[in-house]
Amino acid sequence: LFAGSCEFVFGAQKLGQLPPQTLPEIAFAGRSNVGKSSLVNALTGRKTLARASSEPGRTKLLNFFNLADRLMLVDMPGYGYAKAAKSVKEDWQDMMFDYLRGRPSLQRVVLLLDARVEMKAHDLEVMDLLDKAAVSFQVVLTKCDSVKPGPLARKQAEVEAEIRRHPAAFPYLSLTSSQTGEGIEGLRAELAEFALP
Numbered sequence: 782l783f784a785g786s787c788e789f790v791f792g793a794q795k796l797g798q799l800p801p802q803t804l805p806e807i808a809f810a811g812r813s814n815v816g817k818s819s820l821v822n823a824l825t826g827r828k829t830l831a832r833a834s835s836e837p838g839r840t841k842l843l844n845f846f847n848l849a850d851r852l853m854l855v856d857m858p859g860y861g862y863a864k865a866a867k868s869v870k871e872d873w874q875d876m877m878f879d880y881l882r883g884r885p886s887l888q889r890v891v892l893l894l895d896a897r898v899e900m901k902a903h904d905l906e907v908m909d910l911l912d913k914a915a916v917s918f919q920v921v922l923t924k925c926d927s928v929k930p931g932p933l934a935r936k937q938a939e940v941e942a943e944i945r946r947h948p949a950a951f952p953y954l955s956l957t958s959s960q961t962g963e964g965i966e967g968l969r970a971e972l973a974e975f976a977l978p
């Protein structure tokens with residue numbers, strides 16, 4: 782699946798522009814700069830498919846990528862980008878939240894948390910929203926290459942304790958690095974379960 786064709790389909794700025802729901806969808810959500818676009822690139826083995834950047838707020842649209850006509854990956858804009866104007870932030874957030882709540886083809890949300898950063902109110906808000914909407918989600922720790930084993934194990938325990946409180950959460954956490962490829966193959970196998978045959 783991930784070795785096959787992968788095409789950028791569309792970047793949606795508004796809910797009215799979403800492409801038709803012809804494929805099961807997996808959306809990548811998380812704070813600005815957490816590594817969503819980098820993870821989509823690592824999973825698909827393409828360096829520049831989704832535009833990644835050290836500057837937060839890089840992804841401004843809901844970007845849809847068609848994998849071999851079997852699965853749609855959706856690279857979302859990040860939340861919690863402090864520099865954006867308040868009205869812009871609220872517009873994005875409303876759109877993201879509406880998308881997450883109201884998209885029947887959405888099979889799974891991959892919620893990314895930076896292994897180096899504390900969970901924030903926004904992260905918990907998204908988990909609560911997904912619980913309420915009964916959209917199943919799984920949490921992925923990103924940038925594990927930049928954390929030493931001790932602090933990483935503590936972080937893992939802390940996040941696992943949090944996800945156990947969320948009925949819509951898949952109970953296991955994936956530890957990943959888009960830089961070293963850690964955890965990428967395992968995540969591919971999990972996501973492939975949602976693809977059309």
Ligand code: GTP
Pocket residue numbers: 811812813814815816817818819820832833834835836837838839840841857858859860923924925926927957958959960961
């Ligand atoms: P927005 O689109 O702004 O919401 O950000 P994003 O979540 O898509 O993050 P992006 O993939 O653009 O990556 C942000 C920064 O984190 C870039 O400088 C990446 O190089 C860096 N980064 C992403 N993944 C990793 C990783 O696994 N390890 C390390 N060390 N850095 C990473």
Ligand code: MG
Pocket residue numbers: 817818819832833839840856857858859
């Ligand atoms: Mg991005």
